[in-house]
Amino acid sequence: MERAADVPDVFDPRVYAEGIPHERYRLLRDRHPVAWQTEPEIRGWPAGPGFWAVTRHADVVRVLRDHGTYSSWAGATQIRDPDPADLPFLRSTMLNQDPPGHGRLRRLVARAFTPARVDAFAARTRDRARTLLAAARDRAEDGSTDLVSAVTDEYALLNLTDLLGVPPADRALLLEWTVRIIGYQDPDDAPEPVLGPDGTPLNPRSPALLGEMFGYARELAAHKRAHPGEDVMTVLAQAGLAPAELEMFFFLLTVAGNDTVRSAAPGGLLALARHPDAYRRLADGSAPPDRVVDELLRVHPPVLSFRRTAARDTVLAGTRIRAGDKVVVFHASANHDERAFADPDRLDPARTPNPHVSFGDGPHVCLGAHFARLQLRTLYEEWRTALPAPELAGPPRRLVSNFINGITRLPLRVSGPPA
Template sequence: MERAAEAPAPDVFDPRLYARGVPHERYRLLRAHHPVARQAEPEIDGWPAGPGFWAVTRHADVVRVLRDHTAYSSLLGATQIRDPDPADLPFLRRTMLNQDPPGHGRLRRLVSRAFTPARVDAFESRVRARARTLLAAAREGAVDGAADVVTAVTDEYALLNLTDLLGIPPADRGLLLEWTVRIIGYQDPEDAPAPLRDPDGKPLNPRSPALLGEMFAYARELAAHKRERPGEDVMTSLAHAGLDDAELEMFFFLLTVAGNDTVRSAAPGGLLALAGAPDAYRGLAAGEVAVERAVEELLRVHPPVLSFRRTAAVDTVLAGRSIRAGDKVVVFHASANHDERVFTDPGRLDLDRSPNPHVSFGDGPHVCLGAHFARLQLRVLHEEWRATMPAPELAGEPRRLVSNFINGITRLPLRVSGRPG
């Protein structure tokens, strides 16, 4: 009897898929039948075709790739699915995100001294006051009892908390949001309606040096200011850390974009998940579930980052597939967080789930440096929402970012008028 032909692996590359929601059914099919699957990389919206890559979707394989930097390198091809321009690669390798140990460890130790848990925890009172102010303003400015919490609350919340931590003057804070939208939203026609192009008409990668000069000049000026007038902030620590200009610029880039967009994506994503699970929210509102544990589950179901790329440094085998040195290997965090082999009933929002080994902040040497600050902000936001706002309830259609990298919510209309709970 002939075996039935195996169904082809579904596409999880096309950024436009994610505007309709995270493709969990496609991930499920990949985990079940193609845990390490070859994916095409076609031309989309003017962005050139690529050579394709391996999509890694099971939790154990994702963790293995993230932990094994000797086989799966961040340095060789950087960490985005699309190949960078070869001329830009040396520039991209300056950032800690695109390095492997031991060089990565040296830079991480330097910034870790500036990003200590004690310094982060000292900002809690400011973070809480900001959450209260923004939520109150959303209620006061509600139209027909509803507000877009992305524009009214979460964008400002993430941005202002980060700029406080970095020590950026209030007058300059809008620049950070502009830079973040440009860099993160480049695949989205609403966020980036007219991508800048080179003389041949090819879209410029938003991480190319040609588009980051303004940000880097600002980083140098701010560091010089902090050396003359130090404060109790991260940029003061970086300004005195002995970094050269290139290292300082890339740290500023990484902290500005990753530090802002982690909470900017996770905060509305968590509220959207709660709006879809009113019974779960009632337990949280009644104090039956610890907010810290609920935050971990909300991060599991809505990881800020959907995928990260590595490049095979050697010939290797993963889940029975032979991978050649130089191949692109892309881990899908949102799929790993729904792996049935690790999470019981992964499609259910279980705010009391324990254990909860999600990979929303990565794993291995590149585990998110700002995870402690992100968790603090998310915990405080949900505590203040629970205390002052009605149960999350959709008041219109949300809009998701067009991106296969960031799990962004760009519009989230929620009911904000009514009694708490």
């Protein structure tokens, strides 16, 4: 099937290097809320069969909640089809399962993410934000610094490794693995692709490329069984998981847990720099910090898209979908749907209600959402205490990706009195 001439392309990862394509999303929501997209070959990654792009808020929520019709298990959750030989392995992660198997795994690990357990890290998270922001200010050249390299990458990584219970000496490994897995579409952010026997690039999520991470997960779990602590890896090590389930949980938490805040934190600061009135309301306390966090998540969701596969023939927004078709929801579009949000292009720091889907919906809603919100709220609160209002000191650079809404460079001014 070919993409219709009046249907804009929202698949090409290079589109997102220029920013979220809001005008393209708007055209799809208004005219083609379930639109066929082609998957041409890009940067050596082979062409795919195409998929249905879902862009309205109500339809996105419907897809995410209806696991019986729109399956995570059938084809995994990335737009690009996995190697069929890898699919059974990928299904061992909670992300790529449907209820009831998904619920079993989620319940096993949910007690590691209770609000009380997460809130126990609040003081440590605040100290880290304060220390990193002060260091960025003190080391700034010409009064500005790249917040991604100076603050947000390390902030997200160290908070996650505290929660997981990863020893300090091993923490850089998690960032290396995250960059390798998340940045594979970006020619400046990704390592050279590893080719398989047929000469095509291996998917970065292929088990053939994850052996180092999985070996580390097994060693860390064995250490936690012998030396338990108050951390997530101890919970996983004691949960009776199969080896593949343990490895894939570590993979999921390392990548998703790190990159959620790693993407959202600079995205939120960029939004505040571009909307000084919203920042003033955060700084003077007239907008509650929790609402500010959710509004920044709405305008800069960490994840741009997620895939499901139709488990049976169905109809969505008047469009017939066949069993086996790929169905991809676009979070950034849903978050700007005029049908769900009043004046969606305005950053309203006190917006309520705010039913954004930046952490998903349905059975797969983000397990670490509370921890992510805690980190983001703390970072913004410490910024307003120690630093001037966010102001761009140069052009930001965005990740080339149709999956992660990443900022890879964010020059901001950090010298001057707090606003």
